[in-house]
Amino acid sequence: MTLQDVVITGQWVFFAYFVGINLGYLTQNVIAISGMRRYLQTADYNEAEGAFASLDLPISIVMPAYNESASIITACKAMLQLEYPEFEVVVVNDGSKDNTLDLLIDAFDLQRFPEAYRARVPCKPVNGVYESPRVPNLRVVDKVNGGSKADASNAGINVCRYPIVCVVDADSVLQPDSLRRVIRPFLEDRNTVAVGGTVRIANGCTIRHGFLEKVGLPTNLLALFQVVEYLRAFLFGRLGWSPINGLLIISGAFGVFHKETLIEAGGYNPDAVGEDMELVLRLHRLMKSKRRPYRITFVPDPVCWTDAPTKYGDLKGQRVRWQHGLGQALMLNRSLIFNPRGGAVSWLAIPFYLVFELFGPIIEIAGFLFLVICAWNGWLAWPEASIFLALAIGLGVLLSTSAIMLEELSFHMYPRTRDLLLLYFIAIIENFGFRQLTALWRFQGLVRWLSGRKHTWQTITRSADIAGEEPGN
Amino acid sequence: MLDFLSPAGIEGLALTAWHTTLVAGLTTVVLFIYTLGLRAATVIERRRSSDIEARWRDVLSRAAMGEPNVVPPRIRRYERTLVLELWNAFRNLVEGPAAESLIQLAEFAGIERIATRKLDRHRLTSKLLGAQTLGFLHSNARWGDLVKLLDDENTALSATAAAALARIDPDNAIKPVMSRLTQRRDWPRNNLSKTLALLGSERIREPFAHVLSDSDDDTQAWLLDFAPLLAPDVYDDIATERLRESTDPRVLAGALKLVTGRLDVPRLPWLVAHDVPFVRIQAAGALGRIGAPEHVPLLTRLLADEEWWVRYRAAQALVTLPFLGPNALRRLRDTQEDPYAGDMLAHAMAEADLA
Numbered sequence: 001m002t003l004q005d006v007v008i009t010g011q012w013v014f015f016a017y018f019v020g021i022n023l024g025y026l027t028q029n030v031i032a033i034s035g036m037r038r039y040l041q042t043a044d045y046n047e048a049e050g051a052f053a054s055l056d057l058p059i060s061i062v063m064p065a066y067n068e069s070a071s072i073i074t075a076c077k078a079m080l081q082l083e084y085p086e087f088e089v090v091v092v093n094d095g096s097k098d099n100t101l102d103l104l105i106d107a108f109d110l111q112r113f114p115e116a117y118r119a120r121v122p123c124k125p126v127n128g129v130y131e132s133p134r135v136p137n138l139r140v141v142d143k144v145n146g147g148s149k150a151d152a153s154n155a156g157i158n159v160c161r162y163p164i165v166c167v168v169d170a171d172s173v174l175q176p177d178s179l180r181r182v183i184r185p186f187l188e189d190r191n192t193v194a195v196g197g198t199v200r201i202a203n204g205c206t207i208r209h210g211f212l213e214k215v216g217l218p219t220n221l222l223a224l225f226q227v228v229e230y231l232r233a234f235l236f237g238r239l240g241w242s243p244i245n246g247l248l249i250i251s252g253a254f255g256v257f258h259k260e261t262l263i264e265a266g267g268y269n270p271d272a273v274g275e276d277m278e279l280v281l282r283l284h285r286l287m288k289s290k291r292r293p294y295r296i297t298f299v300p301d302p303v304c305w306t307d308a309p310t311k312y313g314d315l316k317g318q319r320v321r322w323q324h325g326l327g328q329a330l331m332l333n334r335s336l337i338f339n340p341r342g343g344a345v346s347w348l349a350i351p352f353y354l355v356f357e358l359f360g361p362i363i364e365i366a367g368f369l370f371l372v373i374c375a376w377n378g379w380l381a382w383p384e385a386s387i388f389l390a391l392a393i394g395l396g397v398l399l400s401t402s403a404i405m406l407e408e409l410s411f412h413m414y415p416r417t418r419d420l421l422l423l424y425f426i427a428i429i430e431n432f433g434f435r436q437l438t439a440l441w442r443f444q445g446l447v448r449w450l451s452g453r454k455h456t457w458q459t460i461t462r463s464a465d466i467a468g469e470e471p472g473n
Numbered sequence: 474m475l476d477f478l479s480p481a482g483i484e485g486l487a488l489t490a491w492h493t494t495l496v497a498g499l500t501t502v503v504l505f506i507y508t509l510g511l512r513a514a515t516v517i518e519r520r521r522s523s524d525i526e527a528r529w530r531d532v533l534s535r536a537a538m539g540e541p542n543v544v545p546p547r548i549r550r551y552e553r554t555l556v557l558e559l560w561n562a563f564r565n566l567v568e569g570p571a572a573e574s575l576i577q578l579a580e581f582a583g584i585e586r587i588a589t590r591k592l593d594r595h596r597l598t599s600k601l602l603g604a605q606t607l608g609f610l611h612s613n614a615r616w617g618d619l620v621k622l623l624d625d626e627n628t629a630l631s632a633t634a635a636a637a638l639a640r641i642d643p644d645n646a647i648k649p650v651m652s653r654l655t656q657r658r659d660w661p662r663n664n665l666s667k668t669l670a671l672l673g674s675e676r677i678r679e680p681f682a683h684v685l686s687d688s689d690d691d692t693q694a695w696l697l698d699f700a701p702l703l704a705p706d707v708y709d710d711i712a713t714e715r716l717r718e719s720t721d722p723r724v725l726a727g728a729l730k731l732v733t734g735r736l737d738v739p740r741l742p743w744l745v746a747h748d749v750p751f752v753r754i755q756a757a758g759a760l761g762r763i764g765a766p767e768h769v770p771l772l773t774r775l776l777a778d779e780e781w782w783v784r785y786r787a788a789q790a791l792v793t794l795p796f797l798g799p800n801a802l803r804r805l806r807d808t809q810e811d812p813y814a815g816d817m818l819a820h821a822m823a824e825a826d827l828a
Contacts, residue, residue: 015486041597041629056663114828116788116813116820118781131823187661188628384487391490394497401501405508408515417512424505 028240058086062156078210084179094152095145108132121267123154150268150275178303196250197303220310242298246349252276254304274325281333323445361443400427545582564609608637639671651680690721697727722749729755734763750780761790777811788821
């Protein structure tokens with residue numbers, strides 16, 4: 001094979017990848033727009049007619065906490081104030097080294113309780129369960145540190161009393177009516193086993209007493225990029241997969257599960273780097289192997305707000321971890337790939353994730369190097385190359401614009417017009433550096449997974465006291 | 474002038490790419506303008522809505538409070554949807570004389586006419602609003618159309634039509650609604666409960682029992698959840714009959730949930746030892762509600778069940794028995810041979826503050 005053959009073949013590989021990924025995203029976009037339209041048509045009606053609340057399924061909220069002394073009390077109080085007829089909050093103190101447990105004991109007059117604990121999903125030993133005589137729907141599980149959120153979540157799941165389990169991050173800020181919104185799919189379809197909700201970026205918003213008071217945009221550029229990224233990921237990424245039951249991720253910051261199915265699947269995998277995605281894939285695998293009808297679905301309402309990393313190192317660490325987790329989750333559930341009984345998950349979603357999300361960074365980085373090499377050697381037809389570059393940027397901006405339009409069409413959470421204009425500006429400039437950077441980080445994550453290196457947990461610097469009193473930045 | 478559409482020297486795939494770029498760029502601009510237009514429309518709509526709301530909230534509040542001769546403002550075309558939504562929201566909150574006043578106000582304001590027009594619209598939200606308003610108005614102007622909507626493929630619309638019919642004329646709504654009870658398993662449980670409650674326990678008594686007896690096990694198990702909407706003596710009979718005859722665990726569990734202790738439970742020892750855990754769970758709960766001293770040995774046996782939830786429900790039932798005081802419970806706890814049984818009773822006692 002001559003060098004010319006390599007260049008020509010390379011061109012076609014990159015071109016096929018480019019066409020495939022953009023067609024995929026555009027299709028998701030179209031499905032999401034139609035799904036959103038349908039959803040909005042009945043959402044208000046469901047709210048109005050949902051007055052007979054006694055049939056709402058009770059929910060257990062599991063909130064794992066490790067060294068969360070700065071925010072645990074506010075977060076806990078906020079959870080307890082959610083608007084829902086019947087729910088309990090199970091806080092899991094995962095062997096915190098700080099005074100998280102002491103603070104909880106003081107704030108809620110917790111008393112050690114002879115809980116008849118049963119370990120239905122594996123986790124590290126539980127030291128004790130605490131109850132509050134003042135707040136009957138709060139329990140705190142104190143356990144030996146398991147080194148992962150998954151292990152702490154499993155301990156919480158073991159203690160849950162109710163048929164539906166909602167797992168949230170201790171630093172998540174929930175909308176007061178979030179439970180009411182995410183329970184709807186369980187009421188509408190009894191085959192629903194898991195529901196995810198839209199997670200938004202809390203940086204720049206005003207949070208008081210653990211609740212969102214005012215929506216705003218952050219001033220930090222990295223956080224701003226993530227605002228647009230999250231809009232894209234949730235408003236058409238997930239909404240696009242949901243109608244065909246092809247959802248592969250439910251964010252770890254807020255996920256709701258049918259408890260018995262979750263336990264049947266074995267709970268969270270403590271060894272998984274991306275435990276949230278791994279669990280959803282395992283649920284798909286379980287239901288398909290048992291040949292049971294099921295739905296894993298997504299509600300587009302913004303139900304949860306989370307703190308985004310604002311420092312280069314933190315963001316890089318997060319993205320490397322996500323990519324590593326993606327590879328591991330797909331590998332652990334590889335029997336789903338092209339499974340004859342797998343439906344949209346096996347034949348559409350996983351192949352798409354495999355080619356464009358997991359191995360995509362290889363093509364993207366290689367494409368960039370290819371471009372540089374060709375330019376260096378004078379092999380590049382500049383007019384044509386510029387056109388393809390413009391097309392890549394144009395389609396990127398189009399997808400972001402479409403996500404912003406969906407947000408304005410549905411929830412219009414950003415009240416100031418200048419916020420909207422800023423989002424458009426970000427949608428354009430993210431194509432010049434940020435996207436390439438994330439491709440590089442994803443590539444590093446992929447290499448880390450392929451090389452079998454063990455993932456080490458990092459502490460991400462909080463940019464905003466999102467569970468406290470002050471506005472975040 | 475349009476040379477940029479086919480630049481010189483560019484051909485084949487690159488030309489297609491160039492055209493796609495132009496289309497993407499143009500679409501982006503259109504979406505951008507559309508979004509800004511949406512924003513502008515939202516801002517105008519919000520301002521307008523707050524004016525309408527302020528005006529109508531006052532009128533609706535005065536009418537609901539019973540103020541006589543409240544004159545409603547004229548409803549302009551662009552105000553119709555919001556006024557209907559507001560009127561429905563108020564109407565949903567009140568019953569009795571206040572509801573009558575609101576209906577009277579609606580007559581003056583011509584709300585019925587607007588609602589019937591909404592029902593004819595193509596948009597789902599308009600149809601929903603129309604059906605809901607006609608229901609709250611007790612207007613049978615479009616009875617036939619609402620009955621037709623019961624079979625609409627859209628769940629929300631058909632369930633709203635059912636609720637509207639039940640509000641308008643419960644006597645005549647019984648037949649069309651109850652005949653669709655088993656066909657429309659897609660109706661959300663909350664909505665169906667509300668509709669059945671609107672129809673009234675006396676009215677649904679017979680058709681419900683009829684539907685139940687004609688249904689398969691799966692449907693029976695589903696229907697039993699709604700049985701508490703019936704009069705207690707009716708669901709006592711329903712429960713007893715199912716417990717005597719059924720072999721389906723879901724039906725048995727559903728019937729056990731209805732047990733209140735007014736009647737004897739047939740086949741009790743068999744139910745307590747049933748293979749399926751959720752039947753034993755419900756049996757333990759039923760024994761607690763019956764509260765008979767002779768059932769203490771059965772509950773004590775369930776306390777050592779292999780299933781956590783069965784043990785928990787048995788312990789809860791034991792703790793609620795009025796004739797077992799704290800000392801008797803402590804003795805029972807301390808004499809359990811099975812450590813799980815003792816732990817569970819200690820747990821339930823601590824929950825009841827009896828530890």
